[in-house]
Amino acid sequence: MNAEMLDALGGIATGSGASAAGGRGAFTSGQPAAFAAQAPQRQLDLVFILDCTGSMGSYIASATKNIELICENIVHSGSLPNADCLRIGLIAYRDYxxxxxxxxxxxFPFTSSVPTMKEQLKSLYASGGGDGPxxxxxxxxxxxxxxxRPEASKMCVLIADAPCHGIGEYGDGFPQGGPDGEDPLLLARQMAAAGIPLFVVACEPALSGYQFGLDWFRALTVITSAVLVPLTTATLLSHVIVGSALEHLEMERLIHEVGQAVAERIHAGLQTVDDVAKELHERLLLRGEETKQLKFESIHRDTDETRHNVDTFVNAPDLQSAKPLLRKVRGSRFTDKYLASRYNSSFMRGPSSDILYPTLPPRPGTMGALSGSRGAPGSPPRKIISEFKPFVGGAGMSVADAPMGLGGGGGAGEDQNAAKEEVKEEQDEVDRLAQSVELRFAGISLEQAKRITIAxxxxxxAPRA
Known part of the structure; x- marks a missing residue:
């Protein structure tokens, strides 16, 4: 590590007896408002942006059913002083x-009242939507x-299974973008400047049916220093929300501590974001920094086309500039492992409860360990967090093993609903086993260091022209 970087990051202490406030370059009362605004009393403003079109019923139901546990666990496990320090806002959207x-x-405005939040969520139902986007x-x-609140940590969680208008999807009723004239890439940059990361819950497999939707959502998370989490079942939604919020509070703590030193390196043009992130990561590891981390096994393939599309959206001045440069992804967007897990499931049913695929015995060494795997051979031990109610379980239990309740959509006729719920529960069980979601304590990751650097x-x- 070069000496200049050590000086610039002097506020990051190393060693058990070092103090972050005493090093060269440590933060003082003269630091910019972007970092000084955080009050000693920790606060969080969290907004759900929820797609309420026809296919989203189970996610709305899951959020409604678990909102009390979500709030309780964020307050207690996020070390917020009291329930009033957490406020939740809600945006429901459909289409133009x-x-x-x-x-x-x-x-729906911010509130700290759980009953109010619950009533707001209960007023929503999935319907309509028109074209795809x-x-x-x-x-x-x-x-x-x-x-x-200016002094609060901020975050949005966007839950959706379809992209915006104007990115080149087939049959888009507004191919030039929404009629309101707003550009989502510009909005994402405004969010980043305001310190509002946009976490995305990508509802699958629907979202990956679009050519560019997944890449566009992932670009929004890159711009705003957040994470995209793919889900194939509403069962895990609460775990993702709580885990994302707790990890975000950890990131805010570190941004408040080291952000000014990091930002000075970037704006001086002396090093790239990647270079600064790598050295920041090394420096934080030297002092033994551990963070809460939401860990999940991606169900998406990483290809040259997907990386190109994400970079295109991130760097384009606006949506229309990005669109002609996008590349179509050949083949499935899902990993072979995920496709195999669905193919091998005896629960794979369609709307009429007919078996879509025959049940095949798993190949040796492949599917047998899916639900019980806790990491690759030779990987370092990790501490599984089980301190809050939805995640509590026996030793070694992951988030995916914890009972949270299944979400379900509405409809007419109790018998018909019961049959649909039975099929949905079976499908949710398949998807739960196919995915792994855990909250862990571990040494800070390079990906987290990069998010801190970008944020x-x-x-x-300076504001863009």
Whole structure:
């Protein structure tokens, strides 16, 4: 590590007896407002941006059923002083007319009242949607217009199974983007500058049916220093929300501590983001920094085309500039392991409860360890967090093993609903076993260091013209 970087990151102490406040370059009262605004009393403003079109019923139900546990665990496990330090806002969106004539967005203000949140969620139901793409951009815009507390940590969780208009999807009713004229890439950069990361829950397999939707959502998380988590079942939604919030509070702590030193290196143009992130990562590991980390096995293939598309969206000045440069991904977007897990399941059923695929015995050494795997051979031991109720279980139990309740959509006729719920529960069980989601304590990751670096740079950057 070069001496200049050590000096610039002098506020990051190393060794058990070092103090982060005493090193060269440590933060003082003269640091910029972007980092000084965080109050000693920890607070979090969390907004759900929820697609409420026809296919999202199970996710709405899951959020409604588990909202009390979500809030309780964020407060206690995130070390917030009291319940009032957590406020939750809600944005529901569908689509622009004439694709959908019900509403474009519904905004519910921030509240710390769990009963109020529950009633707000219960008022929502999945319906409509028109063409494939939805009014995601309008939902993001509405979230930014809420009454955020300047001193609080901030985050949005966007739950969706379809992209915005204007990225080149087949049959898009608004191929040039939404009629409101808002550009989602510009909105994402405004969020980044305001310190609002946009976490995305990608509802699969629907989202990967679009050509570029997954890449576009992933680009939004890169710009705003967040994470995209793919889910094939609403059963794990609560775990992802709580885990993302707790990890985000850890990132905010470190941004508040080291952000100014990191940002100065970026804005001086002396090193790239990747170089600064690598050296920051090394420095934090030297002092033994451990963080809460939401860990999941991706079900998506990493290809040259996907990387190209994400980079294109991230670097393009606007959506229309990015669109002609995008590349189609050949073949399935899912990994062979994920496809095999679905193929081998005896629960794989369609809407009429007919078996779609025959049950085949797993090949030796492949599918037998899916549900019980806790890491690759030779990987370092990790501490599984089980300190809060939805995640509590026996030793070694992962988040995916913990009971949280299944979400379900509405409909007419109790018998018909019961039959649909039975099929949905079977499908959720298949998808739960096919995915692995855990919250762990571990040494800070390089990916987290990069998120800290990008977030710090955005919060101190001059506004774009």
């Amino acid at each position: 007319p004439p694709q959908d004539s019900s509403y474009i967005t519904k905004s 939805e009014g995601v951009t309008a939902g993001i815009k509405a979230a930014m217009e809420l009454d955020w 710090s740079a955005w919060r101190t950057a």
